[in-house]
Amino acid sequence: MISNINSSLGKSNIRLGFIVKRSGVLSLIQDEGRFGAFHMGLTNGGPIDKQAFHWANRLCSNNLNVSAIEVSVGGFAVIAQVDTVIAVTGAKMPLTINGQIKELWRSYKVQAGDLIELGHTNEGVRSYFAVDGGFDITPSFGSSSTVCREGIGGLKGTKLSVNDILPCETTTHARLVKLSEQDQPKYCNELRLRIIPSYQHQHFSSFQQKLFYSSEYKVGKSYDRMGYRLEGPKIICDIDGILSEGICSGAVQLPKDGQPIVLMNDRQTIGGYPKIGSVISLDTAKLGQLAQGGKIRFEAISMEKARKLIINDLNLFNQTDVLFCD
Amino acid sequence: MSPEINIEIAGENSLIIYFSEKISEEVTAKVHRAQLLIKQEMSNWLIDVIPSYTSILVVFNLLETDHHLVANKLRMLLKNIAINIDNQGQLIELPVYYALESGPDLTVIAKHTNLPIEKIISIHQQQEYRVYAIGFAPGFAYLGEVDERIAMPRLNTPRMKVPKGAVAIADRQTAIYPSTSPGGWNIIGLCPVEMFNANNNPNMPVQVGDRVKFKAISRDEFSSLGGVLGTTYD
Numbered sequence: 001m002i003s004n005i006n007s008s009l010g011k012s013n014i015r016l017g018f019i020v021k022r023s024g025v026l027s028l029i030q031d032e033g034r035f036g037a038f039h040m041g042l043t044n045g046g047p048i049d050k051q052a053f054h055w056a057n058r059l060c061s062n063n064l065n066v067s068a069i070e071v072s073v074g075g076f077a078v079i080a081q082v083d084t085v086i087a088v089t090g091a092k093m094p095l096t097i098n099g100q101i102k103e104l105w106r107s108y109k110v111q112a113g114d115l116i117e118l119g120h121t122n123e124g125v126r127s128y129f130a131v132d133g134g135f136d137i138t139p140s141f142g143s144s145s146t147v148c149r150e151g152i153g154g155l156k157g158t159k160l161s162v163n164d165i166l167p168c169e170t171t172t173h174a175r176l177v178k179l180s181e182q183d184q185p186k187y188c189n190e191l192r193l194r195i196i197p198s199y200q201h202q203h204f205s206s207f208q209q210k211l212f213y214s215s216e217y218k219v220g221k222s223y224d225r226m227g228y229r230l231e232g233p234k235i236i237c238d239i240d241g242i243l244s245e246g247i248c249s250g251a252v253q254l255p256k257d258g259q260p261i262v263l264m265n266d267r268q269t270i271g272g273y274p275k276i277g278s279v280i281s282l283d284t285a286k287l288g289q290l291a292q293g294g295k296i297r298f299e300a301i302s303m304e305k306a307r308k309l310i311i312n313d314l315n316l317f318n319q320t321d322v323l324f325c326d
Numbered sequence: 327m328s329p330e331i332n333i334e335i336a337g338e339n340s341l342i343i344y345f346s347e348k349i350s351e352e353v354t355a356k357v358h359r360a361q362l363l364i365k366q367e368m369s370n371w372l373i374d375v376i377p378s379y380t381s382i383l384v385v386f387n388l389l390e391t392d393h394h395l396v397a398n399k400l401r402m403l404l405k406n407i408a409i410n411i412d413n414q415g416q417l418i419e420l421p422v423y424y425a426l427e428s429g430p431d432l433t434v435i436a437k438h439t440n441l442p443i444e445k446i447i448s449i450h451q452q453q454e455y456r457v458y459a460i461g462f463a464p465g466f467a468y469l470g471e472v473d474e475r476i477a478m479p480r481l482n483t484p485r486m487k488v489p490k491g492a493v494a495i496a497d498r499q500t501a502i503y504p505s506t507s508p509g510g511w512n513i514i515g516l517c518p519v520e521m522f523n524a525n526n527n528p529n530m531p532v533q534v535g536d537r538v539k540f541k542a543i544s545r546d547e548f549s550s551l552g553g554v555l556g557t558t559y560d
Binding site: 248 | 374375380393
């Protein structure tokens with residue numbers, strides 16, 4: 001049994017949950033993101049692949065926005081200190097519990113002392129490790145999302161490290177469920193990103209626009225939670241820069257070198273490079289599963305179409321039934 | 327609606343309002359007033375706003391509304407935006423310890439501008455600055471406009487480490503680094519007041535639209551206000 005779960009006083013080691021044995025390449029506590037603090041220069045953070053994040057929480061019968069762990073690339077291991085239910089979704093990282101191979105996109109009961117390991121990914125970049133009830137993290141500016149660059153969120157504003165304790169409650173009542181294989185997303189190495197022409201798009205000549213929309217780009221070596229730098233034909237804007245202005249998630253910025261940068265969850269909130277448009281959230285989620293060398297093409301869509309796609313996707317999520325495993 | 331207000335698409339759930347193409351006192355006052363109005367009047371579907379020099383990014387919940395409705399409401403709301411330039415924003419005085427030990431680029435600016443260091447320091451204090459935008463890092467406030475006589479281009483090679491509290495100039499802007507970070511602005515002093523602290527209330531001493539005035543303090547005053555010297559400038 002655990003006590004003191006609500007105690008914020010004193011030693012952190014009186015709170016139980018999972019203890020980190022291997023932190024992996026980049027493992028971060030994330031909830032839906034931090035909104036309401038843009039005016040102070042705080043970006044939103046949150047899960048890069050919201051779809052996989054939502055599924056991890058749903059498989060644990062959680063509210064969709066509670067805190068889970070975003071594991072990038074893999075190499076993450078924890079030991080349970082409590083009895084509870086977990087689920088891992090997203091990139092194909094080999095999951096084992098006490099050395100036994102388990103499926104992703106499925107919830108499992110774990111007991112205090114169990115070792116849960118995520119190996120390195122075979123397909124995709126980020127996976128989501130959720131627990132029944134969510135990890136109990138004190139919010140910072142209304143959110144637990146970790147933004148390392150700002151030193152905000154998570155346990156102490158940083159990525160997870162060995163011996164960190166991820167507090168959560170003991171639960172045993174949850175039913176075990178899975179998402180059928182046909183409903184699980186596939187992470188391929190080629191993507192078509194749907195983008196809404198916006199911001200300074202009229203400052204790109206029709207030739208430059210045609211080039212942008214007909215060319216193939218590759219994910220370069222610099223891709224992270226701030227932005228994905230792409231490599232391909234140079235796209236030149238009529239103007240060098242603009243007065244710094246608010247940047248929305250998915251905005252595609254074109255600095256002087258003409259190589260597009262798709263700005264992601266941890267982007268700076270304002271910036272002065274011209275932008276040709278903004279990739280829709282359904283597709284930045286997919287982009288976030290792409291690593292260096294991944295191939296990309298852009299397809300322009302309207303604001304109305306984007307909204308319809310997002311609402312349809314939400315409806316599909318809500319209508320997709322989980323399968324009971326017990 | 328003022329004819330120069332322009333509302334354009336930014337992303338699937340965001341619009342950007344452009345108040346002007348140029349920075350001016352009037353535009354800053356409008357941005358300040360408008361963001362308050364938007365937050366007050368549109369809370370039903372508003373996710374967040376990002377005010378900046380001449381624009382406001384408005385992020386909305388697309389499940390609750392769509393961009394046509396948002397644009398219409400914004401036009402209505404901002405149609406007769408009343409501003410009183412003299413009475414916009416708080417005036418905040420920030421203490422600065424200007425010296426060679428705290429402002430390693432004062433000599434470079436002196437060389438570049440042909441002004442004595444004391445003159446540069448006094449010019450920097452002479453005027454009220456407006457907080458045009460906050461970004462780059464939490465609490466990093468872009469203040470303008472710096473007197474042309476002491477305007478200074480960014481360093482060719484940015485420093486790996488600019489100390490927390492560094493007061494710096496880049497072109498016609500000035501700012502205080504809220505935390506230790508890389509940076510390419512010219513450092514002229516140190517400010518002991520924290521520009522961002524997650525545990526303070528408010529978290530920042532300034533917000534967009536506020537006015538800032540700098541006041542020189544001595545080394546002792548700097549220390550007694552909690553300032554820390556001895557940071558190396560890489």
